Ligand SMILES: O=C(O)CCC(=O)C(=O)O
């Protein structure tokens with residue numbers, strides 16, 4: 001900075017500095033090109049979708065067409081404009097939230113009177129505030145907000161409880177991967193991937209949740225699903241065999257049908273357990289509670305759509321061809337609350353997963369019972 005240009009080539013050290021800067025410039029250029037290419041891809045897809053919608057308009061006097069047109073003009077083109085001007089998806093969404101953003105989410109939650117969620121956001125704001133160089137939020141505001149929860153003796157008491165809970169849950173083998181998005185090598189599940197496309201598409205419909213034993217459509221779960229079994233295609237049988245391998249041989253007699261789910265933009269599933277709390281769980285099936293869940297990711301997702309386990313501080317980003325497995329029950333048959341999980345909204349792209357739920361009955365030799373509630 002303080003050197004005259006001639007002083008650069010008069011010493012090797014300075015030439016090295018210059019080389020370093022040049023490499024950094026090239027890296028930035030690389031990043032810019034990659035991000036721009038992604039953006040163009042996204043814009044092309046949006047353009048095609050909008051063109052299709054416009055082609056579908058029969059009469060502007062049709063109230064639905066008119067509504068959709070207004071929505072396109074007010075929302076969709078604005079988003080596109082924002083995307084062109086600013087690198088919304090390329091830069092803002094792929095990075096993590098900072099303390100100020102966590103704080104703002106918390107404030108919105110307080111307004112909606114979701115106090116315990118709000119407190120978790122404030123706590124996260126506080127954690128990030130501690131390590132940020134130039135936080136956009138003030139510790140006092142965060143502490144003040146933590147105190148605002150009128151439903152409890154005091155936000156700060158609650159804050160302590162949450163912190164203790166988190167500490168307890170994070171000790172041991174649990175690792176917190178939310179902060180670093182490391183991608184495992186992509187496994188190969190071969191032609192299972194066509195499950196979503198060939199098999200599920202023709203019969204997919206709005207997913208339901210169980211409420212008092214009844215299946216209902218709900219805003220808590222905005223995806224579409226289809227149930228497949230071995231009779232549908234050989235690929236389902238192969239998949240069942242893989243599930244058997246992954247679980248150390250859990251018996252197929254108590255597998256549910258395979259459930260394929262598709263989430264569009266905004267599609268999500270709020271935090272829930274896969275195991276049921278009733279005295280006789282899944283009475284209609286007659287094979288006991290769901291002992292384990294195996295979930296296959298049938299697609300990548302452009303932005304969003306992670307499966308998160310809030311009690312474990314764990315988030316799993318969809319990768320086409322990968323799968324996750326967890327046990328829902330302790331060995332004594334009790335539901336494990338650490339398995340609380342949710343599907344985050346898809347922000348851009350489309351998400352396909354397949355759930356294989358496995359029940360308790362017939363597993364007594366593969367996963368024997370224990371009295372110890374911790375096992
Ligand atoms: O889609 C996900 O990431 C989770 C789905 C899920 O939890 C379920 O379908 O029970």
Ligand SMILES: [Fe+2]
Pocket residue numbers: 272273274341
């Ligand atoms: Fe689930």
